[in-house]
Amino acid sequence: xxxxxxxxxxxxxINLQCEKCKGTMKDMGRVQEYTDSYxxxxxxxxxxxxCMHLFKCIQCNSIKRIKISKINL
Ligand SMILES: [Zn+2]
Ligand SMILES: [Zn+2]
Numbered sequence: 797x798x799x800x801x802x803x804x805x806x807x808x809x810i811n812l813q814c815e816k817c818k819g820t821m822k823d824m825g826r827v828q829e830y831t832d833s834y835x836x837x838x839x840x841x842x843x844x845x846x847c848m849h850l851f852k853c854i855q856c857n858s859i860k861r862i863k864i865s866k867i868n869l
Contacts, residue, residue: 799866801826801847812851812862819855826850827861
């Protein structure tokens with residue numbers, strides 16, 4: 797059975813609220829695409845069961861990393 801991330805595959809959406817300003821946090825994609833900045837390499841390589849996504853607040857620009865559990869297709 798193949799495990800896929802529901803966000804990457806457009807199966808579901810996440811509506812996240814910013815902890816600081818209660819603004820809307822936008823999905824910026826997988827953290828893997830931002831490895832040049834601060835993403836932890838080890839964590840990504842071990843991510844068999846989850847997909848790490850980066851969310852950014854459109855109001856105060858605060859950034860949050862969220863683990864998305866993969867689902868079986
Ligand atoms: Zn994903
Ligand atoms: Zn915010």
